[in-house]
Amino acid sequence: MDGNTSAGGCPFHHGGNTASDKPVTKWWPNALNLDILHQHGARTNPMDADYDHRDAVKSLDFEGVKADVKKVLEENQDWWPADWGTYGGLMVRLAWHSAGSYRMQDGRGGAGSGNIRFAPLNSWPDNASLDKARRLLWPVKKKYGNALSWADLIILSGNMAYEAAGLKTFGFGFGREDIWGPETDVYWGSENEWLAPSENRYDDLDDASTLENPLSAVHMGLIYVNPEGVNGQPDPARTAHHVRETFARMAMNDEETAALTCGGHTIGKAHGALAGDNIGVEPEAAGIEAQGFGWNNPDHGGTASKSFTSGIEGAWTKEPTKFDMGYFDYLFNWEWELQKSPAGAWQWQPVNMPDSEKPKNAGDSTTPQNPIMTDADMAMKVDPIYNEICQKFMADPEYFKDTFARAWFKLTHRDMGPRANYMGPDVPAEDLIWQDPIPAGNTGYDVAALKTKIADSGLTSAELIATAWDSARTFRGSDKRGGANGARIRLAPQKDWAGNEPARLAKVLGVLEPLAADAGASIADTIVLGGNVGLEMAIKAGGHAADVPFTPGRGDADDSMTDAESFSVLEPLADGFRNWQKDTYAVSAEEMLLDRAQLMGLTGAEMTVLLGGMRGLGVNYGGNQMGVFTDRVGALTTDFFVNLTDMSYSWHPVKDGSYELRDRASGAVKFTATSADLVFGSNSILRSYAEVYAQDDNHEKFVKDFVAAWTKVMNADRFDLLS
The missing domain is CATH 1.10.420.10 (Peroxidase, domain 2)
Structure with a gap:
């Protein structure tokens, strides 16, 4: 934590590399734990050494996969009955919660690696019963094997659910590669209990911006905010501030946040029709006979309406299997009052709604049931900014659908990096600014001649090496952002970052940019090539000789391709x-x-x-x-x-x-x-x-x-x- 600022200003996970019950750090808690550097090494990966996931994906029957996922949505299984005969809402929740752990500050979490299969995410209270969703998808994974990662399948299931409900999605990219073990050294918070009071994460709970970095969720074990209100106390106006901060930490603006909240609750329901006292332990704590299942529900009785997840009970719309404007009809055309669910959770229910206007019970199509709103839903009505956005959506349903589709695509693809990582027939042609687009670079220039000019430029090896390093060190494998490609080190905000020594950077760029222009090379290539030249000089000075490999083709981004605000989180402190x-x-x-x-x-x-x-x-x-x-x-x-x-x-x-x-x-x-x-x-x-x-x-x-x-x-x- 910054010695002069609040916890909200420090991006590093406090104690995340030392606090552990592993043999060394159990006895010597201050020992540096290097496991974070070896999370996904060859020892944990069961694939062959020469396995290339991108090559495998190229062989995938994309249309066959999509068709098989759609079949899963409608084939009701006795062991886990579907709400209104479809698993659409369940699969949306699976995809949403897989993607929803992403946080912009360090790029960790998210859907890009299938990490929801492992602890702690597979056992978070917020992910209750998503173990069932993954088992429903197992036949599809089994059929398509290595070419279809769990990470892709999980997100695809959400896309197919929305399409089955009538939404035209924005697109889909295959290409996510699975990890093979838990990310045990990702910092999710310092609490030692699920859903501990939010005060543990804030300097001031009334100031949502003081949430400890790099966290985005308000409780240990939740994806976003508490659906019952801040610390379980309903207050939509107060909740709105926490919704705004949480989604901003995922790089979502107010319009995207409203679209995701409203569109996310347009299909499916929350489950809390019975008390949670008898619900079993989470998967990681369950007995071996459970075979990876958790949250055993002895009162379930094979009835969809008796499932248990959040403890909140009910649907948000009259027709929860259709993507329509029903969410807005309910939220803005009815008065709402606080009630307790059968499980004892706070939820908002309509005042004096006749049975004819209510949705049907998920397991009994003849029985009407009160719809619900969470505190975050009510925030869309109470908060003036969110209310204004919702009014715009209601006035133009097509605009709402397009905005939601784009926000959903961003939510589920945010950590895949540039479009070059996307595969399959449904990749949108449009370059989106949050994908950090970079134009193709030239590969046909004379590299040797440019190296000679750089060596003769008068720049020192240290100046060249430091500039190349600073340009490249911003890369984050967590969400595949940053790096030398694009030469964004010469653009705002990077050119002014203290760690980049702006005066030295400006001097070096002032020399390299004309050389790049004369050679027909990108500035990005020239910066890296300059670093290589400096390194070769240093190798020679050390009494050795070595050619540093170089592959041309980097492009140069400009300000119009750069979301300067979202790049601020890449600043090395x-x-x-x-x-x-x-x-x-x-x-x-x-x-x-x-x-x-x-x-x-x-x-x-x-x-x-x-x-x-x-x-x-x-x-x-x-x-x-x-x-x-x-x-x-x-x-x-x-x-x-x-x-x-x-x-x-x-x-x-x-x-x-x-x-x-x-x-x-x-x-x-x-x-x-x-x-x-x-x-x-x-x-x-x-x-x-x-x-x-x-x-x-x-x-x-x-x-x-x-x-x-x-x-x-x-x-x-x-x-x-x-x-």
């Missing part, structure tokens, strides 16, 4: 690779380093070789000397590792939180460091990596590994190169 922090935070420098490395897709070994190598390249922020354990600054050497592990020195903390390396014999200060440097000697795992590169026989390996890791970072966002 710390970069351990350049030994820099924007401010003082409660989170340690080494934890912030891990967070950055994981978002960039680096392993622990790759993080180690990059940091150690960059210390000697002279690219520390502002030229600071922290961690520069070498007398050969500007050369790519193993000196960082050699001196870190040299027992002729000892380390000593000093008052400002930094450290001094002193000669054991004389006591003279040799080097200074931060904790982000010393962790590579103190942490047993990181030290094992550091010792590899400190060995006398691994100088060539070090150069090779550094170049490979550097190239990985530079190409992380080259989705245009995917097969």
